[in-house]
Amino acid sequence: MDALMAAFVAAALAQVGDRTAWLAAILSDRYGKPALVIAMAALALLAASGLAAALGTVIGPKLAPNAQQLMLALALLLQGGGAFFPAKTPDRLDRWRIGAVATAVLGLFILAFGDGVQFIVLTLAARTPVPALAAVGATIGSLVVIVPAALMGEAAWLKLPLKPLRIAIGVVFVLFGLVLALGALRLV
Known part of the structure; x- marks a missing residue:
């Protein structure tokens, strides 16, 4: 259960102001089908x-517990460091002519797969006996932010x-990453 909650919180926080939620808002406006965009x-x-x-x-099994913790610390530090830079406008996928379903699922998958949340999921899954909980937690946590973005639309989303x-x-x-890193290195 630790992986579920940790992934949920990390993903929900990481998605705030991130490109995945922004793209969901764009696609929701473009197709006028927020429920479809949310499902995809x-x-x-x-x-x-x-x-x-x-x-x-x-x-996970190839790493010592300290190495697993250090890897999680690195994931959190990278996610935190990236948050200090403004999110670039995601590609609006205007030239994609494959329909609402395929555009939403493929566009969001490509954007999400390159996201820092996936590194956090990987590191949490490496540390738990039930790795699927990390994936489920991250999915639900991301949706906590993406659902309102899709329902609001791009203009309202960007006013936040x-x-x-x-x-x-x-x-x-960054703070949590530093604490975990210092603990993994046995400096605290």
């Missing part, structure tokens, strides 16, 4: 997180104070 986002996020968790199950939220969340990630 859930599918895309579960697939991306599932792949990350599967890789974590392969890597995303920049200060990203910076505050980045500080939280």
